[in-house]
Amino acid sequence: SAVISQKPSRDICQRGTSLTIQCQVDSQVTMMFWYRQQPGQSLTLIATANQGSEATYESGFVIDKFPISRPNLTFSTLTVSNMSPEDSSIYLCSVPGSVNTEAFFGQGTRLTVV
Amino acid sequence: GENVEQHPSTLSVQEGDSAVIKCTYSDSASNYFPWYKQELGKRPQLIIDIRSNVGEKKDQRIAVTLNKTAKHFSLHITETQPEDSAVYFCAAKRGSSASKIIFGSGTRLSIRP
Numbered sequence: 001s002a003v004i005s006q007k008p009s010r011d012i013c014q015r016g017t018s019l020t021i022q023c024q025v026d027s028q029v030t031m032m033f034w035y036r037q038q039p040g041q042s043l044t045l046i047a048t049a050n051q052g053s054e055a056t057y058e059s060g061f062v063i064d065k066f067p068i069s070r071p072n073l074t075f076s077t078l079t080v081s082n083m084s085p086e087d088s089s090i091y092l093c094s095v096p097g098s099v100n101t102e103a104f105f106g107q108g109t110r111l112t113v114v
Numbered sequence: 115g116e117n118v119e120q121h122p123s124t125l126s127v128q129e130g131d132s133a134v135i136k137c138t139y140s141d142s143a144s145n146y147f148p149w150y151k152q153e154l155g156k157r158p159q160l161i162i163d164i165r166s167n168v169g170e171k172k173d174q175r176i177a178v179t180l181n182k183t184a185k186h187f188s189l190h191i192t193e194t195q196p197e198d199s200a201v202y203f204c205a206a207k208r209g210s211s212a213s214k215i216i217f218g219s220g221t222r223l224s225i226r227p
Contacts, residue, residue, distance in 0.1 A: 033214065042203060043158070043217045092157065094215075102148050102160040103215050 002027055002095050006106030013083055013113050020079045021109045023093035028073035033094040033103070034066070043092065049076045083113045116141040118206050120218030128226050133191045135221045137204035140185070144206040147180060147187050148215070152201045161202075162189070191223075199225045 003026040013019050023032060032049040046066055047057040055068040069077045080087050093106040117140040127133045139147075145166035150158035164171045164178045164187065171178050175194075180187040191198055204218040 042219045045214050048214065101146075102163060105157040105159075107157050 001097070002029070002104040004093060004095060004104055004106040006093055006109060008109055009107060010110040011112070013111065015084050015113055017083055018079055018081045019083065019111060020077050021091055021093070023076045023078070023106050025074045025095055029095045030073070031096060032070065032076045033096075034068065034076075034078045035092045035094060035105075037090040037092060037108070039089070046078070046091075080111065083111075085113045087111065088113050116144075116206070116216045118204060118216045118218040120204050120221060122221060123219065124222045124224070126224045126226060127194055129194055129196065131194055133189075133194055133198070133223055135189045135202055135204065135223075136186065137188070137206075137218050138184075138186050139206040139216070141206060141208065141216070142185070143208050144216075145209045146207040147178070148205050148207070149178060149189050150203045150205065150217075152203065152220075154200075158203060194223075194225050196225050196227065199223060 005024045007022050011019055034046040035043040036046050037043050045058050046061045047055045047068055049055045049068045049070040051070045051073050065081055067079045088111055090108045090110050092108045094103045096103055118137055120137045125133055148163040149161050151161045152158045162173050162176050162178050164180050166182055169180055175192045177190040202221045202223055205215045207213055207215045
């Protein structure tokens with residue numbers, strides 16, 4: 001199973017600022033996924049980060065708000081830009097196992113915007 | 115679009131009793147169905163999964179059933195214990211490592227002592 005290190009684990013940020021979340025995997029993976037989990041809610045996919053190409057965003061999420069970098073096969077970042085209190089959530093990165101296996105999750109970043 | 119519906123949203127059972135959580139999915143191309151348990155403040159962790167060529171799978175006190183025709187799958191926990199208290203998510207996925215996982219809305223399970 002993949003080992004995923006995500007940081008920071010939590011942060012409290014001022015509205016209008018940006019936060020970059022890092023995700024490091026101990027093995028090379030083609031796809032990395034970024035999820036948002038609002039308080040008491042399920043996991044919603046933000047985007048799929050592909051190495052060497054633009055990230056693919058889900059409906060309701062845009063690159064200007066959630067820019068993603070994927071410089072190599074073991075690392076990705078998600079930036080939450082121009083934050084507002086509505087961005088307060090847990091953000092999780094994820095990588096797939098092999099075909100038809102579970103997703104492995106980072107420990108999550110608990111973001112509070114004040 | 116792809117959707118996974120999960121019921122109930124909350125479930126409270128007496129310790130020792132059984133708990134059942136049900137999900138339906140819309141994408142007929144889905145062929146992998148994992149179940150995740152998320153304890154408070156922790157990341158989701160896989161507890162059991164089932165593939166479309168299997169109708170039932172059991173692991174100790176946990177079992178999952180799948181009805182592909184009806185697009186239903188269920189999680190069964192027997193002899194519930196306090197440590198089973200958590201939020202449980204069902205999910206569905208197509209058959210490639212690049213395909214995304216679609217999560218249900220979650221069930222908050224509470225075990226009464």
